[in-house]
Amino acid sequence: MISPVRTELTVTDNVPFGQPVAGPSGVYRFYALTLERPAWKSWRPGQFIMLRPVQDGDGTTWARPLSICRVTSQSLVLFFRVVGPGTDRMSRLKSGDRVIVWGPLGTSFEMRPDTPTLLLARGVGMAPFAGYADVHPAPASLFMLFGHGLPSNNYPTDAMAARMELENIRDRTPGELEHFHSVVREKMLEYKEHGGLCLACGPMPFLKRVWERALELDLPTQLSLEERMACGTGACLGCTTITSKHWPDPVRAGLPVQTCTSGPVFWASDIDLHDVQPEERSL
């Protein structure tokens, strides 16, 4: 367990990614936000931070949870889509602005250098896999299948493609989305047959289908869940997920656990998404 720290950091860059695109629920805007590197002892891909602009003042607007996209010698890089007022305020951050950050938080993705590893990402869910590919000792064993409704230049995948094999699938129509999911199903079967590992990150409707397929195939699969969070510390009890009977601590089997502290990365077999209605979850 890596102990998180709370720190104030300076924004060094905040750049829009690709062109804003009109979609069914407004205009889609993407940003790569770069901060000075926090003084963390260590971090692991899949972990996240809570971020709150200092200019939000001493009101009680929440910080926003963001997965760690990439950590370099100088910087902490985050990638997000504007989905509401909180991320809209984040999109207006400029170089020199200050943000409050606490992290690194939560669990991380399994890393098995000698195991063929399938990375499944949809939309901004690709973000943590950038850092995963950066630190993986054998990126040749990685393959990422990336579904995206918007043009690929909305996502910072170039550096990732240089590290590992990556297949893009545009899934802007219901038919294209079904095609993406059928490729996901085939790929998961292929990895099951080769004794592989599967990691997935993206929106809940996508994750629920990956979860179902993982259980069906008994393929070792981890999912990074996304939930509304107020604190990121395990205190507000707002981001819970129901565990399955396989949860490591039998006392908590079938009960809610906090996604921020017991997750965000869970083994598919450890959680129970049966009752999750993806369309009911708005972040």
Next chain:
Amino acid sequence: MDFRVSLVDGLLELKNPVLSASGTFGSGLEYRPYGDITQIGGIITNGLTLHACAGAPMPRIAETPGGMLSAVGTQNDGAEHFINAVLPELPWQEVPVIPNINASNVDEFSALASLLAAERGVAAMEVNLSCRNDHRAGQRFCQNPVTAARAVNAVKRAAGSKPVIAKLSPQIMDIVEVAKAVEAAGADIISCMGTIEGMAVDIVSRRPMLGSVIGGLSGPAVKPLALRCVWEIARVVQVPVIGVGGVRSARDVLEFMLAGAHAVAVGTANFSDPGTIFRIIRELPALCEELGIDDLNAFRGSLKA
């Protein structure tokens, strides 16, 4: 300057008047990475029930202007787990640990209070009269002075020498009547106030923002209401009052004390920045000095109204 506050002589002494409010600070252990939790006046822990409780359906929280809505449904692991697994981890010899207790009937309140009364690590207990005491049935003890007094009296009789705090809800015709009733029923301290029910909806999905539809509103949005309640109660009861509602700065702490509170609990502000409570405790001495306040006892309730 002396920041110590005695809430119950010899039984509940705080090193400063700033506590963590129930439901916003976990057990306290969650905040260890962000500050020295032994420097807090007291830790009021997340709502505890006799038996483990799975809580309310998701989503449970929503950000609202100047605050938040929550409907957690007292998710917790039950008294036995708290006593055996949580309490031993807490630095209770250095900081008062005050479980917030919740039950769906008086017998359950009694049983829970008896268990906690036997624990050296429990400094006091806060009776939750303000939340829906059972999110399925929705009974609330706060709804009238008689049921509120009955719950407090049951806890008081089971609590032995442990001080009993009654946490009131503003959601009642006359909070002063309830305050008088719980004082008469043996409450040693009154904590004011819990959340007030509210609602938020999403016009795109046409769904409520909370799985339970209705939730408790907290944060700066409710501070004027909390301040009014503290002011009204502190004038008519003899027992100390803990002010709770939208505190986010040392200035807010002094506002509640000016209205008559002996101590103040920081709630929702712990979420937006885990450093909040530690910052408030750090900033309080400087603010007192700046304002020429050299005796908090004399300052308390000195509102010129």
